[in-house]
Amino acid sequence: MIRVDSVNLSFSHEGEVNQVLQGISFAVKAEGSCAIIGPSGCGKTSLLFLLAGLLQPDAGTITITGSPRTGTILQHYGLFPWKTVVENIGLGLQLKGEAKDRIGARVEGLLAEMGLTGFGRHYPAQLSGGMQQRVAMARALAIEPQILFMDEPLSSLDALSRERLQNLILQVWRDKRITTILVTHSIEEAVYLGRQIIVLSQRPGRILQIVDNPGAGSREYRQTEQFFHNCNQLRRILKEEDHGPEA
Structure with missing residues (x-):
């Protein structure tokens, strides 16, 4: 490849x-x-x-x-501090113009997959380093790279x-x-x-x-x-x- x-x-x-x-x-x-x-x-x-x-x-x-399609995960997470976990994960799909219902379904699936269920409305500063990195991973995976x-x-x-x-x-x-x-x-x-x-x-x-x-x-x-x-x-x-x- x-x-x-x-x-x-x-x-x-x-x-x-x-x-x-x-x-x-x-x-x-x-x-x-x-x-x-x-x-x-x-x-x-x-x-x-x-x-x-x-x-x-x-x-x-x-x-x-x-x-x-490519996804990138950076050393220091690269999350937007003013966006919630859900908003950070769905950002790439939003920029691609995906429908809101598709974004919602994809994000909910990734929250479960990454062990982040229940943290969707949290902000990055409210999460541990490991959880922030899982959010960054979910955001990269959201676009199905x-x-x-x-x-x-x-x-x-x-x-x-x-x-x-x-x-x-x-x-x-x-x-x-x-x-x-x-x-x-x-x-x-x-x-x-x-x-x-x-x-x-x-x-x-x-x-x-x-x-x-x-x-x-x-x-x-x-x-x-x-x-x-x-x-x-x-x-x-x-x-x-x-x-x-x-x-």
Whole structure:
């Protein structure tokens, strides 16, 4: 569904050109799950924004088959504080001009699916961080996307909430067969949620390795030997990038 060929990206600031990404090439199959991981500042979010069409590359091409609907979930939720949960979730459908009864039915279904029944009239400030992120997820899912882009959506949550929402993301991917692209700093999260893991170098970000991770997709995967092996493999790759190979 997504193909990236020799993509470069740079930003100019006060006359200086800063290279962000260099020679990025990979492909993601339809209904696949891909996690992007790397050191802080390596260009992970910039790469996600390129895939989502929010940035344009300096060189290279990004090809997405067909004209799929896409949804994006941001790190800090991106909810409108003056809108209720119901209004936030239904915003995309409203902007598309959907009928009110369809919006209402879709939103009610998502409230139940996300475990938010009874909170529809609340405002974001009245919710916990985990609940706000579920609202953000429901808003992205309301338009029935075929590709879901996620930029460190769980980074600000406590460990228990993070694990619960990881399971929710996994369930959404399996049940709705959405192609998912996840940026994360967490090695364990990348291995749990990404059947394909792209490891970026320090800036300018280059692909150090693409790790196949076919075991992802099961809640029991965390307890398997392969899960621990792949976590250790990623940890070793990132450690060598940070400090150089051990003697």
